[in-house]
Amino acid sequence: MTTTPQDRRSPAPKTAAKPRATKAAAKPAAKPAEEKAELTPSELIELEQEQKELRRELLAELPTLRPAITFRMRHRNDFQNLLLDAAKSGAFDEDTDGPLVFDETSKDDIERLQKLNEFIACIDEWAEGIADDPAAYDKWSQGKTHDHFMALFMEYRDALGE
Numbered sequence: 001m002t003t004t005p006q007d008r009r010s011p012a013p014k015t016a017a018k019p020r021a022t023k024a025a026a027k028p029a030a031k032p033a034e035e036k037a038e039l040t041p042s043e044l045i046e047l048e049q050e051q052k053e054l055r056r057e058l059l060a061e062l063p064t065l066r067p068a069i070t071f072r073m074r075h076r077n078d079f080q081n082l083l084l085d086a087a088k089s090g091a092f093d094e095d096t097d098g099p100l101v102f103d104e105t106s107k108d109d110i111e112r113l114q115k116l117n118e119f120i121a122c123i124d125e126w127a128e129g130i131a132d133d134p135a136a137y138d139k140w141s142q143g144k145t146h147d148h149f150m151a152l153f154m155e156y157r158d159a160l161g162e
Contacts, residue, residue, distance in 0.1 A: 058151040063136035068159035082122050091115035123149045
């Protein structure tokens with residue numbers, strides 16, 4: 001699993017954060033874009049299955065949340081606005097399918113990391129709002145990493161077809 005800014009305690013100037021909000025975000029190891037283009041259809045299917053398995057592992061103990069199929073317009077709009085706000089803020093401007101790397105001595109990278117952190121916090125707040133038991137969700141969310149919240153976001157993104 002990729003190290004998050006909160007998990008890393010070394011004095012190294014670069015910090016790895018979570019993958020960008022794409023279907024490839026929560027995966028064990030990213031392949032460079034040129035390598036992905038060379039994958040066979042069966043390798044692409046295998047990679048997608050690995051990603052889904054990792055998401056299942058990350059969300060294994062997640063309390064029950066409202067299924068996407070039962071969303072009212074407000075839930076759908078709030079979810080879409082999460083993605084739109086992240087895109088507008090530039091949180092995912094780096095063109096990579098691998099882990100985002102932030103140089104904590106770079107003002108631009110610090111700003112991007114702050115935007116990513118805000119996006120993750122918004123996912124957490126949004127999910128609490130669709131939890132059947134907000135207290136159980138609150139307990140589950142404590143101590144989780146960017147990976148957990150990106151996996152949650154991706155599950156709903158896929159379910160909603162966003």
